[in-house]
Amino acid sequence: MDFDLPETALAVREGVGAIARKYDQAYWDRCDADKRWPEEVWRDLVAGGWHSLAVPEEYGGAGQGLLELAVALETLADGGAGGAAAFLYLLTPAFGGLTIARHGTAEQRRAFLPGIVSGELETCFAITEPDAGSNAIGITTQARLDGDHYVVSGQKTWISGLERADFLVLVTRTVPAAEAEPRTHGFTVLLVDVKRAVADGRLTYRPIPKFGTNTVASSLVFLDDVRVPVERVLGVPDEGFAVLWDILNPERILAAASGVGFGSLVLRVACDYAHERAPFGRPIGANQAVAFPLARIRAQVELARLMTYKAAWLWDAGRPCGSEANIAKLTAADAAWQAADRAFQTHGGMAYSLEYPVARLFRDARIAKNIPVAEELILAHIAQHELGLPRSY
Template sequence: MAYSNNDFEDIRRGVRGVCSQFPEEYHRKVDEEKAYPKAFVDALTKEGWMAALIPEAYDGAGLGLTEASVIMEEINRAGGNSGACHGQMYNLNTLVRHGSEAQKQAILPRIAAGELSLQSMGVTEPTTGTDTTKIKTTAVKKDGRYIINGQKVWISRVQHSDLMILLARTTPLAEVEKKSAGLSIFLVDIKEAMRSGMSVRPIRNMVNHETNELFFDNLEVPEENLIGEEGQGFKYILTGLNAERALIAAECIGDGYWFTDKVTAYVSERQVFGRPIGMNQGVQFPISEAFVEVEAANLMRYKACALYDAGQPCGAEANMAKYLAAKASWEAANACLQYHGGFGFANEYDVERKFRETRLYQVAPISTNLILSYVAEHILGMPRSY
């Protein structure tokens, strides 16, 4: 189904209402201080937006990924950065779709009430990157518990989340017929883990994005914290990863609109040689091209989300939406910075901050090259390249 930017107006109006309490000066200050926008995330939680994907039976809003993507889009379009809170959206779906009834009853109402947060997912490792099936973190079952050892990297929002979804290998790679088998996912109590087997090393980076390296040394996780069936974790984690890519696409679309709105207003007013610089086609064309690409990415975002919400395969569409949206937002960012001239580099205009933020999505959560490889193999039928 195709949607337009006039759809979901109640959601857009509600999210904008929260965002209006946190103007760009707020996000600029958070960025300058390398801080976490806790007050902003708390406000979104209080208004129920962070529980959008929790079914009504567990006190959530019972919305779909489509609506969740609109929430993320509006945050970025308002000048914020959904990277501070988007993890709860895609992590929730893994728990909702694959968690036991006992797990959902115990956890989801508390997340909906703002008593718990599920912002963090531990998948990536230093030596494997996106080659997920070869992760080395292990979980060995013993006396009703799993003993976890290993290392993760680029794990976001650990310091600002109560729970984490963790992927580990429960059956050695050499003992499985298919390399994606033998992986399992666990729900980890972060505060408890930091007291008994998990250490955290923050990674400073060019974007104010709280991310970390994790080390597990005989971390004990109760057997009941296993999500779904042992050995099926790779299949389960794709539920979260496909949602993540569609949501990131929506965030990039929000960024793209922010950049095009910002630069359009600026070039229409900025006078050089006695005329607005926006009268020049050399200025108009890159901005227009970026806007066209944002609009096209928007359609693919809605297609991916519609398939996800219908329970249909959407890996190709989620990947393509993320690729198109990340590319479009980056082109819009370049145009916005270029035609602001020197002012684009001034903190007070917020262009340089948003420029850095949107650049991330060419690399993560999956690089553009990996998406192209996916399309080549799984859609076009070319030989596997890796």
């Protein structure tokens, strides 16, 4: 059993780390305060090809896997980006590049992947609805076949990055849930031309005011008879659930990588302050009440890193990884939150000062326990599928 990262992943860690070191916490604070996409970082990632790691070489990408994407995301988060790093690697590299490379037709790969590699084309993903969050089976956004087009109507919510996206990876129902047999039948995943749909007045959206992660907008989206050519179906019509799980498992694994990097970053922020702050003549980090909780979180972060790498390795190998993806996400999100909470406590009253990054990191850490899947549903999955207990939902 070899726990060494492959050379490809080590090169990713070095290259992305060099970019991360160019941007200090003040930069990320400004992006968050201004509700601004970190354009400079994104352009650096594109210029180095660090965003297109999972795109096959024939389309200009690096031809690597989910493990390399996870290491890139972890490195960027650890290097200072914190929670903002997740969106830089989920929206286009994963939802677009990884998904189209794996499930796109030859024509779709030729049409989309070179643009993703060059940075000229960006994507986002939409599954969540006002009445169907974690219950993906219950989505009602309908795609009706009309000649050589699907006509799509419905609502989506918490759709991040739509304002930047050229194409939306959209999960629809082509068979209503009540008529589907089995329940997973009747899903169709579409590539929607966002700018055309907006120009036609068929797609409108409204940003949702948020508590944190303000470097990217998240919106309520309305689709009103949006026309999508049949050649923009990802995978097989009515059988898109297989594509969906090939989106959701990598999403959870990358969310876990974000949590690992985030936890490592926040621990460093906390430890730096614990070294510097000496109100009683010695650093507060010398006190076990401060040091022991941080040491425990260090152990939690390391355990989450191991499971994240294992889940990514399994996915790259084409092996089942649902439980590992869920466990990685659960443990990494909790480690990141515990780290942020202890960093807040370590800073004492200064945690409330916006002169320090801890308040932003605290806000960004909390949402990871809820998205992309709530920890309660992960625990329900583990209880049912790993422990053999009765289904609870």
